[in-house]
Amino acid sequence: VEELIERYRQSEGLKCPQKPKIQKLLEVSRQSIGITQGQQMARIEIATLVRRYRQLEQEIAALTEQLIALAQTTVEYEWLQTIPGLGDATIVELLSEIGSFHQYQDPRQLMKLAGLTLKENSSGQHKGQKRISKRGRKRLRALLFRVMMPLIRHNEAFRALHEYYTTRPVNPLRKKQSIVVLCGKLLKILYAVCVKQQAFDGERMIRDISHTHTQAYA
Incomplete structure (x- = not known):
């Protein structure tokens, strides 16, 4: 041993x-026969x-080193790296799937690209639950889900928002539902920081949570 x-x-x-x-x-x-021929x-x-x-x-x-060096020459890289929890490898994957954020007119186009837009499963008078369409780039959607778990662990703002969604008194979400919503939120943030060329502001996200909570009881 x-x-x-x-x-x-x-x-x-x-x-x-x-x-x-x-x-x-x-x-x-000791009890295995093992290979006796062609060893x-x-x-x-x-x-x-x-x-x-x-x-x-x-x-x-x-x-990977070459791709990171190439990503660093883009306008988006400077602003994407301001988001805690996004590493160079993730930024490379995002840019390879999305391209330049400046080619989109609205963040909703990114959500559609990732298949995160909601659709309702209805039949006749019956109205079903709303689910994401999944009509988009599967690899982009998988990347967002994969990135979200480290973000919830290491990014204070996303962790606070996840906790709010899953524990709020009115219409609390299940953990998986919260992650889906946060993936859409991440796309909106990615779009905003790149197009407006502003660094990520986690404190503003947390303030928005408090504002939303206050409106719910207004």
Whole structure:
């Protein structure tokens, strides 16, 4: 067990499991039939695949650096990086899906592009629930959902807005519903900071929450 733990620690990119799991692995391996033929070629094939994997990692890293450098030459990059929680890789993905924000006349066009516009499932006299249309760029929509979780954790304004949506006394949202709404909110903010060329203002977002809460009881 100790020898296997040491092998794990010396290997790059391998997470060392707990001792009970290693002990179980050893017990199972003693009862395993294993490969009895073609062992040498199997080792060669595995070594070849590992080398190719490492090569692809280096190529992806080099390409990512080039894309980040390209994104930094855009007008949008300066303002997008003012949003806490948006890293360079995310900015590259956003610009690759959306392009220049200046080519859009209204943030609602971005919401339509991402398939976040609401539609009602109705039939005859029956009115169903409103859901997002999903008629848009699937990768952009997936990116927004993927970005939203780190934003809720690391961006105070988005965290406060998520908490407000899910705990407000009137019409509270489920967590998933809140995330959908916040994705639309993020697109509006991205559009505003890029087109107006103003840095992200988290305090203003929090003040808007208080204002909305006051109006609800007015």
